[in-house]
Amino acid sequence: MDGRIQHKKELIDRSLKIIRENLPGSLEKFLQMGLEKDGIYKQLEFAIQNVLDICNEINFSLELGIVVGYDDIVGNLHKAKIIDDSLKEKLKFLIQLREVLIYNYDLIQDEIAFKNMPEYLAIIEDFLAFIQRFLEGQK
Template identity: 60%
Template sequence: MKKEEIGYRIKLIEKSIQAIRTSFPKTQERFSKMGLAKDGIYKQLEFAIQNLLDALNEISSSLELGAVSYRGIIENLHKEKIIDDELKEKLDFLVQLRDVLVYNYDILNDEIAFKNMEEYLQFLEEGLKFLTSFLEGEG
């Protein structure tokens, strides 16, 4: 397993989460009126999710679990008891959110995103905790 690759992705995820937290407005109305800055928040969210999924792919590949999709990677990590039920559910949600951010950007609802952004970031942070503890366990 390429520990340095996963470590690098952890740093990118942390940087994206920090960028979102520091630029996220206090009101939904302000969020909706941010224009390109709002798009930047969505892009940072997508980037963080992508890095988390790519790190999970790195783990899956190193364990030779053989999956071709992010859903398959998560399923295999769960089946092998590397991730628990709760984390699997959150990762499955992040895959769906990533798909919307990448392929269906036009259907994003700013009001829903504003209300749920903290939850999205918490899911990412739980993924970070998993990656960090996995790396430490591989030490």
């Protein structure tokens, strides 16, 4: 489990770095980015997918239960007291954000996404900090 999770963590770190390095300092510049802006959204989606893949890996490895979707995975982790209420809510938000990024891309409002991007990245970083503590506790 550790090797697969570590690889996913590295992918998340890489995506966050790409987003930070390419996110402009102003909304005006963000709105003018074109395909680069789409790339930022794609990296965010990829980071979220890897977060959810890590959750699935933990659920599967610890045999927490059968799942139909990501909500079930998060629910199982919460029920097993692996994640707390706060992280559960953050993960549920990331699930919804991922759905928008994949299936309802046309609904994204760039102004809101730009304003909230630091919060999105902070949620993912909170998860990375949790996963580090979790892995250390498993050794």
